Amino acid sequence: MLSLISEALDSLNRSERKVADVILADPQAATRSSIAVLARTAEVSEPTVNRFCKRFNAKGFPDFKLTLAQSLVGGVPYVNRHVEPDDTAESYTPKIIDATIAGLVYAKEKLSPATVNLAVDQLIQAKQIFFYGLGASGPVAQDAQHKFFRFNIPVNAYDDVLMQRMVAASCSTGDVVVTISYTGRTKDTVEIAELAQASGATVIGITAPNSPLAERCSIVLGVDAPEDTDVYMPMTSRIVHLSVIDILATGVTLRRGPGFLNHLKSIKDSLKSTRYQRETDES
Structure with missing residues (x-):
């Protein structure tokens, strides 16, 4: 994906070039950004970001981020494709959560x-x-x-x-x-x-x-x-x-x-006697 963006730089208009420059400068940050944050960083509108993404065969920004993320990491086999061998808890924890969020966004777009x-x-x-x-x-x-x-x-x-x-x-x-x-x-x-x-x-x-x-x-x-x-x-x-x-x-x-809903409530109510009550803060 980064190669495709680099090769297309000369064909992009001025606003799209700003989006490309932001992504190429820090592609990892781009995979974690919202469309609003990326647009603000590039000093363009959100529709401009969407148009940029569609130039690279993405249906929208979430789809583009997913493809970009896939192109950035190979991952450790049998663990998680986003995790690298030298990752620490500080790095693999957000990677896995971000990958899950991206997967859910992708599913939301695909599910009819x-x-x-x-x-x-x-x-x-x-x-x-x-x-x-x-x-x-x-x-x-x-x-x-x-x-x-x-x-x-x-x-x-x-x-x-x-x-x-x-x-x-x-x-x-x-x-x-x-x-x-x-x-x-x-x-x-x-x-x-x-x-x-x-x-x-x-x-x-x-x-x-x-x-x-x-x-x-x-x-x-x-x-x-x-x-x-x-x-x-x-x-x-x-x-x-x-x-x-x-x-x-x-x-x-x-x-x-x-x-x-009354039926569902009665099922929930049946569990009340099995739980300790929440402690209230008297201060």
């Missing part, structure tokens, strides 16, 4: 609200819901069960291949299987999605667009975090998937209407 509505439509009327996840996606499936049991719909989460396969085979029309996979290339997951569909279930995929798993799903919530989990530990992708589960749970809650 129309597709979210379709998924909520199926979940709200499901006879029963099954969440499937293997490996790092297993805890995401468990988190989904923790949220969705509140909706008075039978729900289970499975992270075992054999259980997933048997439950998929026992599904019928009206059942919903939500399968979670960052890569969408795990053979067992793809086969199980096919089995669930053949049994009559609606299969919702939280996975990479255009992946083998996406092709076997009835509805695809396409989220593609900038993370190569073949080389690096799944981090950003797992947070993005947890956020998608939160989005679906929120959608179902809102569809249930205001009257349903």
